[in-house]
Amino acid sequence: MTSGEESGLAMSLINDMTCPLCSSLFVDPVRLDCEHNYCRQCIIDYWKKGEGKEQGEVEEMSNGGYTCPLCREIFPQFTLKSNKLLATIVDRVRSLGMQHHKAPLERTRKFSPSLSALPRQSENEGGRGLCSVHQEPLKMYCEDERTAICVVCAVSKEHRTHSLAPIEEILMQCQETFQTAVRHLESRKEDIVKLHHKRNQEIKEIKKQSVSLQAHLIQETDHLLQFIQRERERLCSMLQKDTQRLLALRQKVLSHLSQETDTLQQEVTLLSARFEKEVHDPAALVNDIQELTVRLKAQLGLLDDDVAEWFDLGVYKGPIQYFVWKKLEKVIQPGLCSLTLDPATANPFLSLSDDLTITHYSHTPREGSPMGETHFEFSPCVLAKCGFSSGQHYWEVEVGDQMDWDVGVANETAERGGWVVLSPEIGYWTVGNKGVRRVGVYLDYEAGQLSFYNTEDMSPLFSFLGENFKETLYPFFYPSADSSAQPLKLLNPRA
Structure with missing residues (x-):
């Protein structure tokens, strides 16, 4: 037998083991007089649904009997016969790994409006789509590989040992899980609103405190900067005064030197002119020459003298930063505490x-x-x-x-x-x-x-x-x- 024939046989077997009402493997199959088989609970729910009966009520339909969903044959009495042979075959199919996870009977048999409205996969009307390998409806779900498969894939070696379940059952479980999550979210809305409010308040408080802390930082550092600025201005002012004093001193010396030089130059010129004229009083001329010579030598001596007073580099070119830092100790608040240990509290050792x-x-x-x-x-x-x-x-x-x-x-x-x-x-x-x-x-x-x-x-x-x-x-x-x-x-x- 070819693989195609095997696949066809497996598909046919699974279809025969599937309830027409719930599209799942039979659970407690029963046979009607027309020889069609259904899950016991499925056919009961079908007949109750047809008449809108309450839970637990199964009464005769208005047409005088009970109708088969497939062939529409009417039966005058409510008679369900257990199909033990079919149940045995279904159990063997399950043992091949076709349904490892079975939902509770009540949940499996309920017809959810969102799921019952879907077209039956066996009718190949789109629904879950077709298997790309076997072109069969995707009726099963492989939880190991998280993918939808057809019944042929389900009995193949690739998936035989995997955890499988009907796709409708998985969808129903997902829907219930999703709805539970939605209900949980709805129940936590008030908590979320409170948390949202709390976080917004924290954001406002962080911004407010950040402004306050920044103002504090600026105030504290400005106090130091202002002190350093004042100290710099004091030193610069002292330097400016010293500069002006030293310049004035030298300017005074320079002015005096220039004045004396001009005077001597004039006297030298006059005395030189007297040599060119007739000398009527030689003794007076000699005295004038000697006096002027002494003054010229004295003036030349001034050229060798220097003003000793200069900038005090110990003030202006010393460890200025250290000087300022030492003074900062008096303005830093809090300053470094002076502590001593208390012998009365000390452990004896x-x-x-x-x-x-x-x-x-x-x-x-x-x-x-x-x-x-x-x-x-x-x-x-x-x-x-x-x-x-x-x-x-x-x-x-x-x-x-x-x-x-x-x-x-x-x-x-x-x-x-x-x-x-x-x-x-x-x-x-x-x-x-x-x-x-x-x-x-x-x-x-x-x-x-x-x-x-x-x-x-x-x-x-x-x-x-x-x-x-x-x-x-x-x-x-x-x-x-x-x-x-x-x-x-x-x-x-x-x-």
Whole structure:
């Protein structure tokens, strides 16, 4: 038998196994007296639909009997005979992989208005189209390859082991899934509207805050620019005054020199003229010549003299930027805080320098270490002596190359007994283990902001924002519990 004959035989077999009403393989097939077969539920639904009966009602039709949908033969009684042989054959066809996914009986047998209006594929009236290989109606759907196939493709080796289902069943499932998604979207419309409103408000707030932050940046930097501008104007004004003074001094010398030179030149001319005339008083002439000679030598001596006063290059050509930067320390707000460590809060195993700016962990407790309630009992931590309850403050800490450190602030009443857990919930706002050598800490008490920076380039490390500070906050330091680690050092400004 050729492949074409096999395909034709397979198509014929599938057509014989298909219910004329639902275009699917028979489910519980029944035979009418006219020998036509239908799914039991399909023919019941058909007869109920014909008379518009309610669910569960199957009554005799107005024409005095029940009509076969195919041959229109009328039967006087409601009689359905199970076709067990046909049911057995259908089960064997299914075992070949023709229907791996069977929908629930109720859903399969319902005639959806959108699907029942479609032309039957077996009639080749367009519908789902024809198979490009076998020119047969596309009645099946291969879920493995996500494509529509004909019944011949379904029994072929290519698709035999694939997951297959009737195309109408897949369409119905897709339609139900789509409608479920639409209903879900409809049910979330209010949430979508709220989210849309929320995002619009956030956009407005971002724009508003951006304008505010830009104004703040301009104000802060303008303060520095104005100071630098004033300092530049001061230096330029000083230079201008020095320039005018030095020019005036030299102009005065030059004017005097010119005047003296002109006078001497006139006297030389007169004296020379006297040599050409008869000398009546030789002694007077000699005296005049000697006096003029002395004055000429003195004038020549002025040519060797120089005005020593000049520009003070130490003022105008020194490290100008450093000069300005040093003065900036007085106008920068907040300036660098001068902090010292509080021995009364230090853990006994922390060693402190004499100036109370350096600390590190030690295996032995320091002499005279406090035993009161103010110090950290077990955790090797320490607070600064100075606390802040308002305003803006900035300080810097050198942590070295170690990774085990923490710095930040702590509430005045934060628990210090036992092992301390560094958490805002119990009064500690800290950061650590950031892989930097120096850390800058900025506190804006009223704004509830605590930010940390890498002081090498002032890049931000972390920020606590929107905190509700209520107590006095003390700078907090944990230098590591490793005695070989580098000490932690407060970087105070010079006096």
